[in-house]
Amino acid sequence: AQSVAQPEDQVNVAEGNPLTVKCTYSVSGNPYLFWYVQYPNRGLQFLLKYITGDNLVKGSYGFEAEFNKSQTSFHLKKPSALVSDSALYFCAVVYSGAGSYQLTFGKGTKLSVIP
Amino acid sequence: AAGVIQSPRHLIKEKRETATLKCYPIPRHDTVYWYQQGPGQDPQFLISFYEKMQSDKGSIPDRFSAQQFSDYHSELNMSSLELGDSALYFCASSMDRGGTGELFFGEGSRLTVL
Numbered sequence: 001a002q003s004v005a006q007p008e009d010q011v012n013v014a015e016g017n018p019l020t021v022k023c024t025y026s027v028s029g030n031p032y033l034f035w036y037v038q039y040p041n042r043g044l045q046f047l048l049k050y051i052t053g054d055n056l057v058k059g060s061y062g063f064e065a066e067f068n069k070s071q072t073s074f075h076l077k078k079p080s081a082l083v084s085d086s087a088l089y090f091c092a093v094v095y096s097g098a099g100s101y102q103l104t105f106g107k108g109t110k111l112s113v114i115p
Numbered sequence: 116a117a118g119v120i121q122s123p124r125h126l127i128k129e130k131r132e133t134a135t136l137k138c139y140p141i142p143r144h145d146t147v148y149w150y151q152q153g154p155g156q157d158p159q160f161l162i163s164f165y166e167k168m169q170s171d172k173g174s175i176p177d178r179f180s181a182q183q184f185s186d187y188h189s190e191l192n193m194s195s196l197e198l199g200d201s202a203l204y205f206c207a208s209s210m211d212r213g214g215t216g217e218l219f220f221g222e223g224s225r226l227t228v229l
Contacts, residue, residue, distance in 0.1 A: 017118055034217075043119075043220035044158065064196060101209075102148070102171060103218060105157040 002027045006106035021076040023091030029063040032094040033074040081113045119221035127227045136191040136208030136224045147189045196228045215223040
């Protein structure tokens with residue numbers, strides 16, 4: 001079964017500091033990995049994805065993620081955190097169902113950027 | 116740009132009542148999904164439709180049903196509501212049956228069952 005794990009329920013970082021939100025995956029075959037962000041009482045927004053190619057993927061709002069096959073990880077990073085980055089972040093993996101592709105999400109990590 | 120539209124945004128029902136949620140996908144998207152997100156939980160896949168036909172079922176209770184209409188909008192019908200059904204219900208749409216993994220989510224419908 002395809003799954004992702006986010007080992008941290010919450011990450012706190014000071015504004016201006018680099019941030020990392022961790023994700024590890026367990027998939028058979030080549031993984032299709034994603035990061036989504038959810039602001040309070042809002043829908044999920046796509047940030048970035050890894051399908052194939054460069055291990056460093058750049059996405060929206062200055063975020064990037066590094067795919068590491070040996071460590072089965074796909075950590076989300078940003079060089080300098082903003083207060084407005086405070087939100088819930090979900091790592092996800094896509095898998096093929098009987099009729100369509102679907103996403104399985106991790107449990108989510110709450111990021112708090114402290115001014 | 117057009118986004119996924121969900122209605123109502125908030126809904127309060129009593130136990131054993133029925134609720135219907137509506138979703139209007141982004142034009143020309145071929146796949147619609149329904150997800151349920153309980154308090155403090157990750158979104159759980161309920162059901163999906165590809166070109167108006169049900170394509171996959173996830174953890175959708177038998178009390179729930181859904182359909183997609185000729186204009187591509189979808190409705191999630193929930194009957195015999197239970198307290199545990201209180202959650203945020205998201206609709207999402209995508210192209211290419213979701214193979215790109217880029218789902219576009221609506222703002223969600225918050226159901227509260229009293």
